[in-house]
Amino acid sequence: MLIRPSTEILPSEITPEGIWLNRRQIMTGAAAFGLAAALPAQAAGELAHRSSPLSAKDDKNSFEQITQYNNFYEFGTGKDDPAKAAHSLKTRPWNIVIEGECEKPQTFSIEELLKIAPLEERIYRLRCVEGWSMVIPWVGFPLSELIKRVNPTSKAKYVEFISLADKEQMPGVNRSVLDWPYTEGLRMDEVMHPLAIMAVGLYGKVLPNQNGAPIRLVVPWKYGFKSAKSIVKIRLTEKQPQTSWNKAGPNEYGFYSNVNPEVDHPRWSQATERRIGEFFKRKTLMFNGYGDQVAGMYKGMDLKKLF
Numbered sequence: 001m002l003i004r005p006s007t008e009i010l011p012s013e014i015t016p017e018g019i020w021l022n023r024r025q026i027m028t029g030a031a032a033f034g035l036a037a038a039l040p041a042q043a044a045g046e047l048a049h050r051s052s053p054l055s056a057k058d059d060k061n062s063f064e065q066i067t068q069y070n071n072f073y074e075f076g077t078g079k080d081d082p083a084k085a086a087h088s089l090k091t092r093p094w095n096i097v098i099e100g101e102c103e104k105p106q107t108f109s110i111e112e113l114l115k116i117a118p119l120e121e122r123i124y125r126l127r128c129v130e131g132w133s134m135v136i137p138w139v140g141f142p143l144s145e146l147i148k149r150v151n152p153t154s155k156a157k158y159v160e161f162i163s164l165a166d167k168e169q170m171p172g173v174n175r176s177v178l179d180w181p182y183t184e185g186l187r188m189d190e191v192m193h194p195l196a197i198m199a200v201g202l203y204g205k206v207l208p209n210q211n212g213a214p215i216r217l218v219v220p221w222k223y224g225f226k227s228a229k230s231i232v233k234i235r236l237t238e239k240q241p242q243t244s245w246n247k248a249g250p251n252e253y254g255f256y257s258n259v260n261p262e263v264d265h266p267r268w269s270q271a272t273e274r275r276i277g278e279f280f281k282r283k284t285l286m287f288n289g290y291g292d293q294v295a296g297m298y299k300g301m302d303l304k305k306l307f
Contacts, residue, residue: 045206047119049139054195055123056289058135063203065276066136070210071128072229073177074163074170081172082210088169089230091214100160100236103151110214114200116149117141121204122197124220127259127288133273138218139201144192152188152236159191160184160241161217162233178244184228185241185255186219189297195220195290198231221290223257254307258298259288263307 072082075089094110108116119139126134147159165181167173173180190196199218200207207213212229219226225245235241245253252266261271261284272281287294298306 047139047201047204047206049119049121049201049204052120052122055121055137056125056135058123058125060123060137061134061276066134066202067208067210069134069276071130071224072172072210072212074165074172074180074182074230075210076172077177085171086209086213088171089164089209089213090169091209094214094232096215096231096234098146098150098234098236101153101156101238102236103153104149106150108146108149110200113146113198113215116198117145119200120197122199122218124195124218125288126220126224127273127284128224129253129257129265129268129270131268131270131273133275135275137203138197138199139204139207140197140199140218142194143196143198143217144194146198146234147191147236150236155238156236157188158237158240159186159188160235160237161186161228161231162235163228164230164232178248181232182228182244183241184217184226184243185237186226187240187297190219193294193297195293221258221287221294223259225253226257256298256303256306258294258303258307259284260286260303260307262286263304 068083069079070082071079072086075082075085092110095107096110096113097105097107099105119141121137121139123135123137126136161184163182164170165173186196197218198215199212200215202208202211207216212227215231216229217227217231240255243253243255246255259270264270270284273284274281285291
């Protein structure tokens with residue numbers, strides 16, 4: 001495997017001038033890309049959902065900002081590459097296979113996944129390891145509700161998430177930036193935490209391709225790369241799974257990857273962050289501000305070694 005040199009990664013301090021599309025253009029494009037076919041009763045890509053008391057109180061980033069500035073290396077390493085190239089991704093039909101240490105391994109279609117539990121809007125802070133952040137109104141359901149459906153065995157200590165890697169649909173997969181397919185993993189207690197969700201939309205609309213359509217993981221107290229996109233397989237395991245960025249740079253990307261202002265990335269300080277759309281930096285919060293909810297899972301752990 002070829003490890004991506006640091007010179008390929010764009011500096012976190014640069015906020016691009018961007019390519020700004022108005023809402024009508026975005027929805028017209030979404031229809032062309034097949035993004036509006038979630039359920040027969042849904043019109044123009046709208047997702048019926050309820051609000052969640054677990055939402056952050058921060059001001060949300062705009063739909064345009066969220067959909068035009070992305071990390072999704074299957075479509076390129078530039079922040080605007082996914083918005084330019086992700087139209088090639090076909091999100092229907094789509095299935096997720098769940099296997100491994102469970103009593104009821106199953107395959108779920110995207111239509112079945114949309115009915116796992118009532119959809120909620122979860123306004124979450126997103127903090128990327130490169131130093132930028134956003135506040136995103138995801139629409140999704142608790143990950144725990146999906147995992148419960150397959151009855152994990154007592155051997156299921158971890159959960160591995162595997163993304164689609166299709167060279168025809170995803171031009172970035174033709175480059176040896178990472179060892180494809182993209183894989184991520186969580187400990188079982190993290191998976192079952194109520195903050196961890198499977199997102200199928202944002203801003204009340206079906207998830208755009210560049211944001212991980214048709215279904216992705218969102219773990220708000222961890223750096224953004226932990227939240228695998230366009231997931232096609234979930235595997236319950238007894239041993240800690242390998243993850244893509246940890247394999248590529250184990251001294252830079254730990255398995256846990258909890259947001260921690262006291263543990264710097266070798267190339268970027270994590271003490272501060274710049275929210276997209278803002279000029280001044282702000283202090284990074286431990287666990288991305290979700291410490292009251294999640295800190296107990298890491299009690300007694302040395303978070304500087306187990307980063």
